[in-house]
Amino acid sequence: xxxxxxxxxxxxxxxxxxxxxxxxxxxxxxxxxxxxxxxxxxxxxxxxxxxxxxxxxxxxxxxxxxxxxxxxxxxxxxxxxxxxxxxxxxxxxxxxxxxxxxxxxxxxxxxxxxxxxxxxxxxxxxxxxxxxxxxxxxxxxxxxxxxxxxxxxxxxxxxxxxxxxxxxxxxxxxxxxxxxxxxxxxxxxxxxxxxxxxxxxxxxxxxxxxxxxxxxxxxxxxxxxxxxxxxxxxxxxxxxxxxxxxxx
Amino acid sequence: xxxxxxxxxxxxxxxxxxxxxxxxxxxxxxxxxxxxxxxxxxxxxxxxxxxxxxxxxxxxxxxxxxxxxxxxxxxxxxxxxxxxxxxxxxxxxxxxxxxxxxxxxxxxxxxxxxxxxxxxxxxxxxxxxxxxxxxxxxxxxxxxxxxxxxxxxxxxxxxxxxxxxxxxxxxxxxxxxxxxxxxxxxxxxxxxxxxxxxxxxxxxxxxxxxxxxxxxxxxxxxxxxxxxxxxxxxxxxxxxxxxxxxxxxxxxxxxxxxxxxxxxxxxxxxx
Ligand SMILES: Nc1ncnc2c1ncn2[C@@H]1O[C@H](COP(=O)(O)OP(=O)(O)OP(=O)(O)O)[C@@H](O)[C@H]1O
Ligand SMILES: [Mg+2]
Numbered sequence: 001x002x003x004x005x006x007x008x009x010x011x012x013x014x015x016x017x018x019x020x021x022x023x024x025x026x027x028x029x030x031x032x033x034x035x036x037x038x039x040x041x042x043x044x045x046x047x048x049x050x051x052x053x054x055x056x057x058x059x060x061x062x063x064x065x066x067x068x069x070x071x072x073x074x075x076x077x078x079x080x081x082x083x084x085x086x087x088x089x090x091x092x093x094x095x096x097x098x099x100x101x102x103x104x105x106x107x108x109x110x111x112x113x114x115x116x117x118x119x120x121x122x123x124x125x126x127x128x129x130x131x132x133x134x135x136x137x138x139x140x141x142x143x144x145x146x147x148x149x150x151x152x153x154x155x156x157x158x159x160x161x162x163x164x165x166x167x168x169x170x171x172x173x174x175x176x177x178x179x180x181x182x183x184x185x186x187x188x189x190x191x192x193x194x195x196x197x198x199x200x201x202x203x204x205x206x207x208x209x210x211x212x213x214x215x216x217x218x219x220x221x222x223x224x225x226x227x228x229x230x231x232x233x234x235x236x237x238x239x240x241x242x243x244x245x246x247x248x
Numbered sequence: 249x250x251x252x253x254x255x256x257x258x259x260x261x262x263x264x265x266x267x268x269x270x271x272x273x274x275x276x277x278x279x280x281x282x283x284x285x286x287x288x289x290x291x292x293x294x295x296x297x298x299x300x301x302x303x304x305x306x307x308x309x310x311x312x313x314x315x316x317x318x319x320x321x322x323x324x325x326x327x328x329x330x331x332x333x334x335x336x337x338x339x340x341x342x343x344x345x346x347x348x349x350x351x352x353x354x355x356x357x358x359x360x361x362x363x364x365x366x367x368x369x370x371x372x373x374x375x376x377x378x379x380x381x382x383x384x385x386x387x388x389x390x391x392x393x394x395x396x397x398x399x400x401x402x403x404x405x406x407x408x409x410x411x412x413x414x415x416x417x418x419x420x421x422x423x424x425x426x427x428x429x430x431x432x433x434x435x436x437x438x439x440x441x442x443x444x445x446x447x448x449x450x451x452x453x454x455x456x457x458x459x460x461x462x463x464x465x466x467x468x469x470x471x472x473x474x475x476x477x478x479x480x481x482x483x484x485x486x487x488x489x490x491x492x493x494x495x496x497x498x499x500x501x502x503x504x505x506x507x508x509x510x511x512x513x514x515x516x517x518x519x
Contacts, residue, residue: 148343151312155337156357166360170347247346247390 011235035220044221053206060203063119064191067126071187072180075131079138079179080164083172089139096139100132104190105197112198122194122202129190130183137179141172174244181237188230257288257444258309258412263318265304277469278304281318284463284472286412286444291435293447293455295501296465297512302448303340305470306414309446310337322412336410338418340448344389344397344404351376351385354403361408375403378433394421399430406437415447419454427451428486431458439482452505456497457488464504467511474504 019037026036035043047053082089082096108125115121145168153163169176195204203222210218264280279301286292296302307313308320311327320327322335331337344353354375358368376382379399389397398421405413415434419427431454438445449455455462462476478497480488488494 148339148341149345151339152343152345154312155310155331155335156360157331158360162360167345170345173347247388 007239031216033216035216039217040220040224043217044224047218047221056202056206059119059201060191060195063122063126063195063202064188066119066123067130067191068184068187070123070127071130071183072134074127075134075179075183076138076176078131079135079176080142080168082135083139083142084164084168089143093139096132096135100136104128105193108194108197111194117198117200122191122199125194126187126191129193130187133182133186134176134179137182138172138176141175141179142168144175145171174241174248177237177241177244181234181241184237185230185234188226192226255288256285257290257323258286258446259321260284260309261319261321263305263308263320264316265301265308265313266316279308279470282470282472286446289442289444291438291445291447291458291460293449293459293462294465295449295452295455295462295505296470297467297505297509298450299512300465300468300508301470302465303416305465306337306416306446306448309412310335310414312337334411335414336405336408336412337414338398338401338405338416340416340420342389342394342397342401342421344392344400346389349386349388350381350392350400353389353400354407357404357408371407372403375407378406378437379403395423395426398422409441410443412444412446415445417448417450419449419451427454428457432485434458435485452498452501453489453494456494456501457484457486462497462501464501465508467508473508476500 022037026034078092078096082092104125107128111121111124111128115124149167149171150163153167158166192202192204192207195202196208199205203226207219207222209215210222260282262280263282263284265278267276267278269275282305294302294305304313308315309322309327311320311322311329311331314329322332325332345356348356351372354372355368358371363371376385379402381396381399381403384392384396389400392400398418402415402418419430422430434445434447435458437443447455447458456478459478460480462478463472464474464476465471466473476497479493
């Protein structure tokens with residue numbers, strides 16, 4: 001896979017512009033609410049050298065990875081089942097969309113009651129956010145596989161399982177990947193949000209705590225880390241996504 | 249190869265197809281009743297106005313569509329909504345898998361059938377050569393023209409060495425020159441393999457040049473109006489188009505089709 005010049009230059013230019021805006025905002029607003037990019041990076045480095053910071057980072061990373069794995073597998077399974085079974089799709093699609101549109105925070109107390117105030121509640125909350133787009137994209141992709149491909153499968157005498165594995169899945173893969181990409185973002189939002197509302201560890205907890213104590217350094221540094229992580233991964237996923245779609 | 253045997257390979261009796269519309273809409277009587285015997289090793293072409301049920305007839309022959317009435321018998325076995333062994337289909341629509349390379353597309357059916365890798369590689373290489381796709385073995389279909397993609401689909405079917413080959417306007421996306429050359433290739437393959445070929449085409453000259461017999465279909469619901477015998481020798485090629493007999497065959501086809509085509513166009517106007 002090779003990126004074109006615009007695909008590499010574009011994000012760099014945007015990043016430079018964002019940094020410039022940030023710096024200007026800092027000059028205008030000042031130390032009460034903001035830190036400059038330079039100060040933030042310096043403080044982020046300092047945070048990373050503190051042994052007390054690492055458990056928080058590890059906690060969030062663990063929760064996120066687990067939530068993403070669950071969201072992907074669950075979303076894929078549900079999406080394929082609903083996409084292939086017409087009745088199941090007709091029954092459950094409205095429910096999925098309803099779940100997609102309500103603010104998931106309203107369900108968090110229920111999750112907390114079921115999972116307790118620890119890692120598993122965050123994982124559940126992250127996965128709850130992430131699996132829906134994966135399921136919806138997968139469902140639509142499986143439904144929209146060109147009938148001629150399925151017919152070809154019948155001529156080549158594929159079993160039902162082989163049709164799913166060798167035709168439906170690869171034909172739907174670009175759309176499924178888009179679902180995973182959106183799922184990635186939402187899982188991250190869900191995980192950090194979960195930590196912010198009720199948790200005793202993790203980056204979200206750190207952020208919420210810092211807001212209470214008005215630790216602008218911490219707020220800025222943690223936010224920067226989260227944004228950088230999300231931006232880099234999203235950029236990579238988007239590149240793969242485009243590459244997959246190019247062939248279709 | 250036994251081109252001259254008069255053994256029946258496929259036989260259609262009173263075959264009718266009506267598409268039922270879900271939700272109380274009007275049913276579409278697409279086809280039939282049709283009675284037809286394809287002889288083993290013959291080259292049969294079908295022409296007919298657009299929308300008359302040619303593709304439907306092909307799907308019935310392939311066992312992809314269950315008939316509403318009548319029977320289809322292939323090699324003495326009735327066909328029931330399943331594709332029998334030994335039947336290969338090239339569809340009207342582009343059916344290349346976009347996620348696979350050209351080679352992998354062509355090898356798909358062979359791998360599915362569990363043919364050993366060495367044999368698969370050999371047949372794929374031969375098919376690539378035959379279809380003039382050698383340089384594109386590792387390309388993906390998106391990098392190919394429509395005509396080349398259609399050739400990939402033809403190759404994918406031919407490597408399976410079917411005994412009955414169903415072709416639904418396989419050269420529709422090709423220019424006239426390539427179309428004639430591909431026609432010659434198909435004739436050569438037909439002679440070498442002894443397969444029975446059922447070819448749908450909208451080009452009367454193509455039907456007249458390639459086939460032993462040409463079925464002329466009526467406007468929908470498609471029935472066989474006439475079967476024109478060409479009487480060509482098996483070793484014919486595209487130079488046949490210069491002969492007066494070729495002109496006579498095409499003229500006869502057109503006589504039958506002119507009226508039917510006007511009917512089908514008239515229906516479009518009224519719709
Ligand atoms: N799955 C289906 N459901 C309902 N009607 C159908 C279906 N498939 C085909 N038809 C109808 O049956 C008729 C015959 O269709 P068919 O595709 O066999 O025609 P054709 O002769 O191959 O046309 P063309 O020359 O355009 O390829 C058409 O009127 C079409 O609308
Ligand atoms: Mg057709």
